[in-house]
Amino acid sequence: MSLLETLYGQPVWLAIIISLAVSIVIAIAGIIPSAFVTAANIVYFGFSWGLVLSILGEALGAVISFILYRKGLKKLSDKIDSARSIKLLDMLKQTDGIEAFVLVILLRLFPFAPSGLVTLAASYSRMGTWTFTVSSTIGKIPALFIEAYSVHTVLGWETEYQLAAAIFVAVAGISYYYWTTKRKKRRK
Template sequence: MEDRLIYYFQEYEHFAIFISIGISIIVAVLGVIPSFFVTAANLIFFGFWMGTFISFVGEALGAIIAFYLYRKGLKKFSQKPLDKYPKLKQLVHLKGKEAFYLILSLRLLPFVPSGLVTFAGAIGSVSFITFAIASSIGKIPALLIEAYSVYQITQFEWQGKMILSIVAIYLIFVVWKKRKQPTSA
């Protein structure tokens, strides 16, 4: 997918930054598509630091715009998507400093889906400004880790990518087996 994005960056070079930021916003609003392919394309096309900065701007703006849209349109929906994440459910009822620190900490955790953090904040009581600042600050370390990881993977030759794929498949299999095992009370 990042190959297609790089193609568009090359084809419309003068608009590449805007294309990247626009796609990041769309990814954030949809809330279910991982953003690493945009980060990878940015790193390959713009270089590590500029690509990381553009990814940050796109993800921060995407979260802010998604928050606004979710707040306007999704506040009436159920809180069911949050049932699997107790901290996210807690965010719905927090305001001020407590909401700020929880959003910040949730953005730092790579296994908490970004779209759900935005959704929980939007249907909750947190202010727009508090969300925007906490979310953006929290994205900085997470995005640096993502950018570094993605950059390292893009530098792999096919052998490294094959090894990484085998390890990933094995880890998925182990997690799947663990989840299938009945838990003892």
């Protein structure tokens, strides 16, 4: 972690700005896992402050990406028609008010719903920015706590176990990718 080593001795606000900026970029990209930023935050700031900074970064990233996605979707709304969609995400598109608020919280809590898709669907819905901000942040807190605790635990492991875990995750991810790709090809 050479960036973290470079930041030691620098003003804390610089590390905070870098962490928030990286979190925002990850949220806008929509497909990059945030666990690396959470790990860096925990290593640099400790568990409690690292978790708080991760929650803040993810919340800011979600709101900024929500606004950007909404602006982009307004331009593309006539061209968007998904042949295959996720039922809860479709439901979110048609909702507003308290129903949309609760759906975003539930989708943020659901471990397999990609964060970028939830934000995209919410930006396509009729829900307001403030409602999305509050519900998204409430939903992200438990997920980030679990992520931060897991990262904190793994960082406490010996290097050999960390490497084994990383290899396992990489193999599982690649296998899952090929399995889903193969299934999609068989359906066509």
